[in-house]
Structure formats: C-alpha cells, structure tokens
Amino acid sequence: xKYDRIDSKLFIKNRENFMxxxxxxxxxxxxxxxxxxxxADSTMAFQQNRDLFYLSGVDQEESIxxxxxxxxxxxxxxxxxxxxxxxxxxxxxxxKLTKDDAFEVSGVKTVYWMKDFEKIFFEVxxxxxxxxxxxxxHYRAAHKTETRDERFIKWxxxxxxxxxxxxxxxxxxxxxxxKDPIELELMQKACNITEKAxxxxxxxxxxxxxxYEIEAEYYHEMIRNRSRGFAYTPIIAxxxxxxxxxxxxxxxxxxxxxxxxLDTGAEYANYSSDLSRTIPVSGRYxxxxxxxxxxxxxxxxxxxxMLVPGTLWKEFHVEVGKMMTSELLDLGLLDxxxxxxxxxxxxxxxxxxxxxxxxxxxxxxxxxxxxxxPMKANQVFTVEPGIYIPEEGFGIRLEDDVVIQAKGExxxxxxxxxxxxxxxxxxxxx
Numbered sequence: 001x002k003y004d005r006i007d008s009k010l011f012i013k014n015r016e017n018f019m020x021x022x023x024x025x026x027x028x029x030x031x032x033x034x035x036x037x038x039x040a041d042s043t044m045a046f047q048q049n050r051d052l053f054y055l056s057g058v059d060q061e062e063s064i065x066x067x068x069x070x071x072x073x074x075x076x077x078x079x080x081x082x083x084x085x086x087x088x089x090x091x092x093x094x095x096k097l098t099k100d101d102a103f104e105v106s107g108v109k110t111v112y113w114m115k116d117f118e119k120i121f122f123e124v125x126x127x128x129x130x131x132x133x134x135x136x137x138h139y140r141a142a143h144k145t146e147t148r149d150e151r152f153i154k155w156x157x158x159x160x161x162x163x164x165x166x167x168x169x170x171x172x173x174x175x176x177x178x179k180d181p182i183e184l185e186l187m188q189k190a191c192n193i194t195e196k197a198x199x200x201x202x203x204x205x206x207x208x209x210x211x212y213e214i215e216a217e218y219y220h221e222m223i224r225n226r227s228r229g230f231a232y233t234p235i236i237a238x239x240x241x242x243x244x245x246x247x248x249x250x251x252x253x254x255x256x257x258x259x260x261x262l263d264t265g266a267e268y269a270n271y272s273s274d275l276s277r278t279i280p281v282s283g284r285y286x287x288x289x290x291x292x293x294x295x296x297x298x299x300x301x302x303x304x305x306m307l308v309p310g311t312l313w314k315e316f317h318v319e320v321g322k323m324m325t326s327e328l329l330d331l332g333l334l335d336x337x338x339x340x341x342x343x344x345x346x347x348x349x350x351x352x353x354x355x356x357x358x359x360x361x362x363x364x365x366x367x368x369x370x371x372x373x374p375m376k377a378n379q380v381f382t383v384e385p386g387i388y389i390p391e392e393g394f395g396i397r398l399e400d401d402v403v404i405q406a407k408g409e410x411x412x413x414x415x416x417x418x419x420x421x422x423x424x425x426x427x428x429x430x
Contacts, residue, residue, distance in 0.1 A: 001059055002226045003269035008107040010182040011057040014175065015078060015107075018055060019069040021171045027068035027124055028132035028168050029156070031148040035061050045228075049149070050363040051134055051172055053270055056080065056106040060096055062114055067132075068124050075110045076124055084113040130164040131156060137169040140366055170370075177360055177369035179378045183271065184403060184413075187362070187380060190231070190268035191401060191413040194275050197221035197266060198417055202427045207256040207281050211236040214260070215250050222266045231272035232365045235263035238281065242395030243388040245355055254281045259289060259394045265365070272365040274382050275414060276399030283428035285421055289394065292387050293421060295327035296396045299385040303357055304402055307381055307410045313358070313371040320357045324385060325349045333389065352387050361401055377406040380413070 022028060030052040036044045048059045056065050064081040071077045085096035099111040112120055125131070133156070134149045157165070179187070197218045204217050214236045222229050237247040238254040242261035254260055258281045265273035278293065280286075285293060303320045325348065328334040334348050342348040358381040360369035369379065381404065386397030398419060402410035418424050 001269070002228060004226075005105065006057055006186070006269060007182060008057060008105060010180055011055060011105075012107040013180065015055050015067060017175050018168075018171055019067055019077075022067070022069060022132065023130050023166060025070050025128050026130035026132060026166065027066055027071075027128045028134070029152065030055060030065040030067075030134050030168070031152050032058070032061050032063040034148050036145070048270060049134075049147075050176075050270065051168070054172070054176055054363060056108065058082070058097065058102065058106055059270070064114070064117060065108070066121070066124065068128060070128070071124060072127055076120075078108045078110060079120065079124075080106060080108045080111045081114050081117045081120075082111060084115065125160050125163065128163070130166050131160070132166045132168040134168045134172075137167075137173070138364075138366070138368060139371065173368045173370050174373075176362060176367065177379050178376055179362060179380055179403070183362065184378070184380075186269050186271040187273065187401070188413050190227070190266050190271050190273035191275075191417075193222055193225040193227050193266040193268060194264065194273045195414070195417045196225060197264065198262070198275065198277060199427070201262065202279065202418070202424065203430075205254065205260065205279060205281060205428065206283070207254065209254050209281075211238055211241075211250040211252050211254065211260075214254075214262070218264050225266075227266040227268050229267070231265045231267035231274065235261065237261040237263075237395070240390060240393045240395075242278070242397075243390045245388075256282050257286070259285075259396065261395055261397055263397065263399070270363055272361055272363070272367070273413070274361055274365055274384075274399060274401055275417065276384055276386075276397040277417070277419065277424075278396040278398065279424055279428065284425055288392070289396075290421055291331060292389070292394075293396050293398075295331055296385050296387050296398050297419065299323050299327060300383055300398050300400070303385060304383045304400070304412070305409050307358065307375060307383065307402060307404055308408075309375055309377050309404060309406065311375045313375070317357055320385065321347055321349055321353075324353050324387075328352055328387070331387075333387075352389060353385060354388070355384075355386070357385055358382050375404055377404050379404045381410075 033049045035046050062083040066079040102111045133153045200221045233248045236250040238260045239258040241247045259278050261278045263276045265275045338348040360367040361380050384399030388395035400414040402412050
C-alpha cells in the first residue's frame with residue numbers, strides 16, 4: 001500500500017465496539033473482496049471490503065476475520081485467516097502479510113492460514129448459537145456481482161442449518177458513521193491531497209485544454225502524494241456537460257467563456273474525500289455566472305450551519321430546498337406561480353437542483369449511516385448544493401466535507417481549498 005501504516009489501536013477499538021453489541025454465544029464473519037476479472041489474465045485493481053478493513057486494517061485479498069467474544073478459548077475470540085505467503089508469491093506478486101505482520105497491522109493475536117479455515121471454523125461453530133453475516137444494506141446499494149461474503153453466507157447456511165443468524169450491518173452502519181480521531185486524521189489527509197490537486201489544476205486550466213488533460217493533472221498530483229488516486233470516478237464537466245449529474249466521459253475540449261464543474265476527490269488509506277468546485281475556463285467569471293455561483297455558495301454556507309447533532313437528514317433537505325427556492329426566484333429561474341403550483345413530491349426548485357445536499361462520507365464516498373436517525377457529533381457529511389441551467393449552458397456545484405461538532409458549526413475538512421470567486425480568479429491569473 002502507498003499509505004503509511006495506520007495505528008492498530010483504531011482497529012482494536014473498532015472490534016471492541018462491534019463485539020460489545022453482539023448477542024451472547026454468537027460469532028461474526030467478515031470476508032475480503034474478490035479480485036474481479038476483466039478478461040484473459042487481466043484483473044481489476046484490488047480494493048478491500050470496507051467492513052473487513054474497518055475491523056482489522058488488513059488490506060489484501062483472500063482474508064477472513066472471525067469475532068467470537070464468548071469463545072471458550074481466549075485465543076479464538078478474534079481470529080484472522082490469511083492466504084499463506086511463500087517465496088513464489090513474494091517473487092511474482094510481492095510478499096503477503098506474515099502472521100507477525102498481520103498482528104502489527106490489526107492487533108489480532110490469533111492468525112491462521114486459510115487452508116485451516118474449515119477445520120477451525122467447525123470448532124468455533126460448535127461452540128456458538130448465532131452467526132452474524134455481513135450484508136450490504138446501504139440505501140444506494142445496487143450490484144449484480146455476487147460477493148465473497150454472499151458466497152460464504154450460502155455455504156454457511158447449507159453447512160450449519162441449525163444456527164440462528166443475525167445481521168452485522170445495522171451495527172456497522174452506526175459504528176462506521178461516527179468517526180474516530182484517527183479516522184478524521186486520515187480523512188484530513190485525503191482532503192489535503194485533494195487541495196494540492198485542485199490548486200495544481202487552477203494553474204493549468206486555460207481555453208483549449210481537454211477535460212481528460214485536467215483529469216490527468218489531478219491524478220498526477222494525487223499519486224505523487226501517496227494516494228491510490230480518485231476516491232470515485234471523477235467528473236470534469238465543461239459547459240453544458242455540467243448539467244449531466246454523473247458525467248464521467250471527460251472527453252470534451254474546454255472553451256473560452258465556459259465553466260468547468262470539477263467533482264473530484266482523492267482517497268487516502270481507503271478513506272474518501274469528495275470535493276466540487278466550478279471554475280471559469282478563461283480565469284474570469286461572467287456577471288451571470290457570478291450571480292448563480294454566489295447563490296449556490298450562499299445556500300452551501302447556510303446549509304452547513306444546519307449540520308448539528310439532532311438534525312434529521314430528511315428535514316434538513318426540506319429546509320435546504322426552501323433556501324434554494326428563494327435563490328432561484330431571485331435569479332429569475334422560478335416565479336411565484338411555479339412555487340404556488342408545485343408538486344409537493346417534486347418541488348419547483350428540483351428543476352434546477354435535482355439531487356440531495358448531503359451524504360455520509362468515510363471509507364466509502366457514500367458512506368454508511370442510518371439516515372432516519374438524528375445526526376451525531378463526529379459524523380462526516382458532504383455539503384453540495386448546485387444549480388444546473390441547460391438553457392444557459394452551465395451548471396455550478398460547490399461541495400466540502402465537514403465534521404459535525406458536539407457544539408457549534410461543523411469543522412470543514414476542506415477549509416483551505418479555494419472557493420470564493422475572488423480567490424479562484426486571483427489564483428488562475430497569477
């Protein structure tokens with residue numbers, strides 16, 4: 001991995017917090033992700049199952065974590081299973097974790113090779129009543145590929161049909177949504193790398209550059225700062241492309257007078273950042289672009305103040321919608337009749353601001369968090385209002401990542417990244 005080793009205290013604490021909420025006489029199982037094939041002998045770059053990483057820090061394939069807090073043998077209360085490393089693997093792929101390495105990374109003392117999994121697992125299953133399965137219940141989850149966890153669940157139910165089953169996900173949703181100070185440091189690192197990449201871009205953009213060239217500038221700066229690269233597929237959307245919310249082609253030339261919507265964020269140590277800025281190709285905003293930009297920025301600032309403990313996500317979005325409606329009226333994009341006759345299920349402002357304002361962020365860009373529960377201190381949210389005007393050929397979105405505080409306004413992890421019109425213009429013309 002490119003990143004510095006993370007203090008194992010984080011993973012020890014995460015496991016303790018999880019096991020504290022398990023039922024008596026139960027164990028939980030977490031599998032690594034697969035390495036997914038492309039074709040021939042090609043594969044996609046490996047990315048770890050975020051739940052396994054959260055609980056162990058292990059960042060390699062073919063790994064299993066078993067937690068059994070009531071195990072009769074103390075050594076079996078936390079168990080890691082890893083693929084056995086050898087000289088052949090070391091030569092062709094690079095050495096995998098040894099048992100000692102695994103302890104240093106995770107704090108788990110008992111490490112077995114994967115070849116012993118079924119034998120050891122049979123032993124601990126005879127000593128428990130309930131098994132926690134790891135499922136993905138994120139509100140945006142939609143995948144067709146069967147995961148390693150899903151294959152394991154099928155196998156385990158067939159092999160051990162008399163056991164009770166429970167869900168690990170509700171516990172993890174709550175635990176992962178509230179960040180440890182070590183996690184916040186890692187997220188700040190990701191945001192700092194994003195800042196460097198954005199500042200590099202401000203000095204690069206000019207009329208005639210291509211969207212993919214801007215993407216390359218970002219990627220270069222991220223990699224040279226020990227990031228794996230983008231935390232998600234980047235959006236480099238010039239002109240009317242910005243009105244396509246998930247535009248990822250990044251293959252058009254940027255023209256004088258256009259704006260470029262940049263939705264880009266670096267990852268660091270599997271933790272995400274998520275930044276949106278909208279900059280002028282020429283280095284200067286037009287008066288109309290400034291009008292809309294300032295409206296978006298105003299909504300962003302006011303919306304950020306609302307992210308405090310006790311706030312409900314759904315009610316927060318209703319209030320942001322009211323603020324955006326007022327701005328759209330001032331901009332002449334809506335009139336009073338539009339608002340009076342709006343569909344309550346799709347308010348008038350949705351014509352120009354059709355997505356949500358905030359989502360959890362952490363190990364995943366759209367991180368775990370139960371949206372029906374009140375916000376808590378040390379949860380991290382994005383704040384990302386936007387206005388998209390296809391008929392005028394541009395869209396503007398501004399986004400930062402902020403940490404909810406026990407008291408007062410959130411702490412902005414992107415506080416040092418330029419956002420005000422004057423600063424962006426100055427940097428682009430210096």
